[in-house]
Amino acid sequence: MTESDLAALTATDAAARIASGAISAEQYVRACLARIEAVEPEIRAFVHLDPGYAIEQARRLDDHRLQGKPLGPLHGIPVAIKDIIDTEDYPTEFGSPLFAGRRTRSDAALVAKLRAAGAVIIGKTVTTEFAYFHPGKTRNPHDTDRTPGGSSSGSAAAVASGMVPLAIGTQTNGSIIRPAAFCGVFGAKPSRGLVPRTGVLPLSPTLDVAGPFARTLPDLALALEAIAGYDAGDPDTRPPFAVPNFRAFAAEDFPIEPRFAFIRTPAWDKAEPATQQGFEQLADKLGENCIRIDLPELYADAWDIHRTIMSAEMAHNLGTIVDRGGDGVSEVLRKLVADGRAVTAVQYQRARDEAREMAQSLEGYFEHCNAIITPAAPGVAPMGIDATGNPVFCTLWTLAGLPSLSLPLLSDEDLPIGVQLVGAPNDDARLLRHAKWLIGKVAQGPKKEKRRRSK
Structure with missing residues (x-):
């Protein structure tokens, strides 16, 4: 096997x-390091990378296997980590010059789980500043003049360009699903409380989640299974329980044909024509397995509710940093913190109550379907690298805490359009099974290889 063949595994x-x-x-x-050396100068997905240390980790794992010791499910697999997630052996700088060289003494809980599963922590990937909207240096592997999305830009691009098979990101609005869609890879935003956030920069604890990127659905399940579980440091994780066998669910045939709901939210007019057409055609293709639903206007408040909660909690968590940061903090983050400080306690509590009520009302739709189909983003990755794209199609599902996947099933002129698959509360495992069925239904012969374009 050549190095290229190995890296493509x-x-x-x-x-x-x-x-x-x-x-x-x-x-x-x-092999993965050789691929990184070849494409990283153009894609710029990594902020910290130590090839020698990565090889040292791999050698230790090889010695472990040769001694006949038990192997974890990720034994020897390189995983890249978003730069707001603590790693004891790499700096964690939050995408900000204010924290250049910052070191921690311990891994985030999910990183510790990855190491226990045998993963090689290969490096730290670029994030937008404090995982908000101010973009980093990463380019989209499909077209380097386009955004890779945000805030988990480096993680999505590293997987999409073949540098690593797996990477971890976080989402507070659309920061896993949107970059997965723009970069044409699989992304999972788990149910709130499935993956521990201990050691992850807190932005908005009501909304924050962490999840994986991968090039295949089985790989996504493999990573999700490794990082899920209880941790005492995260009060939102559920008490100790057996983590579902996500890999088995992702490989399992559906006992009966599932039913999907193609949902157009009040933000449907934000979808580009190619996206609207693609989803209408997808619903047609699914035929009797798909119902069409237009969400009523009462859900139109979701975006303001999300903004109220997120801005207030980010002002609480990042306000002191912004105050002390001077010119080292972007204007877009300053505005968010100012908006958050203007939110009254009554407004904040009302928004939390409304979010819970909205989440409960959405549960009723799952009485009529197994999963929801909706866009992951308005369209293909926008031109320009000074913005990260619009998360408008992720906001409602993040607010409700529902599990969602981005599946690279549609395209427009060889650029990917993500299909967002949303599941019932805490139904992450079965959502993978629904995704497998949907992928099989949509597949029409071999998938065309995407070509990477640049000037």
């Missing part, structure tokens, strides 16, 4: 080959 395939001894963890990591 999925995490699932590579883990099986490493476990069997067909390849070594070091070989696989070296």
Whole structure:
């Protein structure tokens, strides 16, 4: 196998080959590092990378296997980590020069889980400033003149460009689903409380979640299974329980054909014509397996409710940093903090109550369907790298705390359009099974290889 062939392996395939001894963890990591060396100068997905240290981790894992010790499901698999997630062996700088060189003494809970599963923590990926809207340096692998999305821009681009098979991001509005859609990869925003956020920069604890990016659905399930679970440091995680076998659900055939609801939210007019046409055609293709629903206008308040909660909580968590940061803080973040400080306690509590009521009312739609289909973003990745795109199609589902996936099933002129699949509360495992069925239904022969464009 050539280095290119090795780097192209999925995490699932590579883990099986490493476990069997067909390849070594070091070989696989070296192949990924060679791919990084080839494309990173153009894509700029990483903020911290130490090839020597990555190889050292791989060698230790190879020694572990040769000693006959038990192997984790990610043994030898390189995983990239968003730069708002603490790692004891790499700096965590929050995408801000104010925290250049910041070090922590421990891993975030989800990073510790990855290491326990045998992963190689290969480096830290670019985030927007404090995971908000001010963009970083990363370029979209499909067209370097376009945004990769945000805030998990580096994680999505690293996976999409073949540098790593898996990466971890976070979402407070649309920061996993949107970049996954723009970069044409799979992304999972788990149910709130499934993945611990201990050691992750808190922005808006009511809304924050962490989740994986991958190039295949089985790989997405593999990563999700590794990072899910209880942690005492995160009060939103559920008491200790057996993590569902996400890999089994992602591989399982549906016992009966699922039913989907193609939902047009009050933001439907924000979708580009190609997106609207693509989703109408997708609903037609699903036929009797799909119902069409237009959400009533009472849901139009979701975007203001989300903004109220997010701005107030981010002002609480980041306000002191903004005050002390001077010119080192972007104007867009300053405005958000100012808006958050203007939110009264009554407004904040009312918004929290309205969010809960809205989430409960959305649960009723799952009495008529197994999962919801809706756009992941207005369209393809916009031109320009000075913005990260509009998260308008993620806001409602993030506010409700529902699990969602971005599936690279549609395209416009060879650029990806993400299909967002939304599940019932805490139904993350079965959502993967719904996704498998949908992918099989949509597939029409071999997928055309995307071409990367630049000037």
